[in-house]
Amino acid sequence: MHGVVFWKAQTGCDWSGGDSGQLFRPRDTSQLITRQDVRCNSHFLSTLPNPDLHLSIATGFGCVTISWPGFLSDFTVAGTNHEYVVSMLSGSESCAMMTGQNAASWGYFNIATNQWNIDILKDAGFPVHLLPECVPSGCMAGQTCCEWHGVHANTPVGAALGDFQCSVYSCMTDWTDAVLNISTSAQLTYAMPLDFTPPNIPDPTSSISYLLYFDGSYLVVAASLNGGNVVATLVGMLSGWMNELEVEVRDSNMYEKLIRCALGVLPSWGKYTTRSAWARCKKYTPLTSP
Numbered sequence: 001m002h003g004v005v006f007w008k009a010q011t012g013c014d015w016s017g018g019d020s021g022q023l024f025r026p027r028d029t030s031q032l033i034t035r036q037d038v039r040c041n042s043h044f045l046s047t048l049p050n051p052d053l054h055l056s057i058a059t060g061f062g063c064v065t066i067s068w069p070g071f072l073s074d075f076t077v078a079g080t081n082h083e084y085v086v087s088m089l090s091g092s093e094s095c096a097m098m099t100g101q102n103a104a105s106w107g108y109f110n111i112a113t114n115q116w117n118i119d120i121l122k123d124a125g126f127p128v129h130l131l132p133e134c135v136p137s138g139c140m141a142g143q144t145c146c147e148w149h150g151v152h153a154n155t156p157v158g159a160a161l162g163d164f165q166c167s168v169y170s171c172m173t174d175w176t177d178a179v180l181n182i183s184t185s186a187q188l189t190y191a192m193p194l195d196f197t198p199p200n201i202p203d204p205t206s207s208i209s210y211l212l213y214f215d216g217s218y219l220v221v222a223a224s225l226n227g228g229n230v231v232a233t234l235v236g237m238l239s240g241w242m243n244e245l246e247v248e249v250r251d252s253n254m255y256e257k258l259i260r261c262a263l264g265v266l267p268s269w270g271k272y273t274t275r276s277a278w279a280r281c282k283k284y285t286p287l288t289s290p
Helices: 042-046 062-067 081-090 100-106 118-123 163-169 228-244 251-264 274-282
Strands: 005-007 013-018 021-026 077-079 140-143 156-158 178-182 186-191 208-212 218-224
Touching: 005 081, 062 100, 077 081, 081 140, 081 156, 100 208, 163 178, 163 208, 163 218, 228 251
Parallel strands: none
Antiparallel strands: 005 077, 013 021, 140 156, 178 186, 186 218, 208 218
C-alpha cells in the first residue's frame, strides 16, 4: 500500500502466449520500493513540506520516495504494485485509477476531500504529473485487454484496493468484530462508527492511526513490530545455531515446530481446544513462510 513502482507509459510490460494463455512480464519498470525502504531519514523528512492530511508521513511512503532526487528521469508513470498490475491488465498507457485507500498510504492525500495536496506539492517542486487519478473504492478501472490465465478479454477490472483493508474485510463478519492481522508486521484493528471522522492534524506520538475503509468509514489501527519479519529473523537465528551444531533443519520445519509450541501453550476456549486448533492449522501445511 505504501510502496511505489515506476514504469514507462506504453512499454511497461510485454505480453506473450503461454501454456495457460496470455501472460505479461515487466519491461520498462523500476524495482518495487516498499515501505521498508529507509533512505529517507528524519533529516530528509524534515525538508519536506507539511502535508494536509490526518496521517504522519514516513520513509517508504510513495510520495516521500518520489521526492527523493535522482532516479525518476527514465519513467513517466508511478503507482503501487497494485496499480501496475491493474494498468497492465487493462492496457492503460498511464497509471490506472488509484483508490483513496492506497493514496492515503502514499501521504499528501486528504481523505476528507479525496484530493492530493497538489498546491503544497507543486510549491515544493514535486512531479505532480506522477500522481494517479483517485476514485472511490469499488470503482472499475477498465477491462482486460486480452485473455489472461483463463480470464476472458473485456472482463471488468476494479481499481486496486488496500491490502490491509482487504485482509480485514475478508474476516470481519460483524461491525463489532476486532481483527488481528499478522503479516510483515502485525495490526490490531476494529471499525469506527459510520459518523466518525479522523482528526485533521496527525499525532506522531499516538500509538494508533485511522485508515480509510469502505463507504467512507474508518478503521482504527494499532500496529506492532512482532509480525512476519520478526518470526523470520527468529527462524534464521535458530537455523544458524543448528547449522553451527552441524544439524541440518529446513526453515519450513522450523516454522511448523514454532506453531506447535505456540498452540501447545494456548488455553482451551470453549469447543476450540488446542488439539482442534492444530487440526485446523494442519490444513494449511506445508508451512513454508511466516
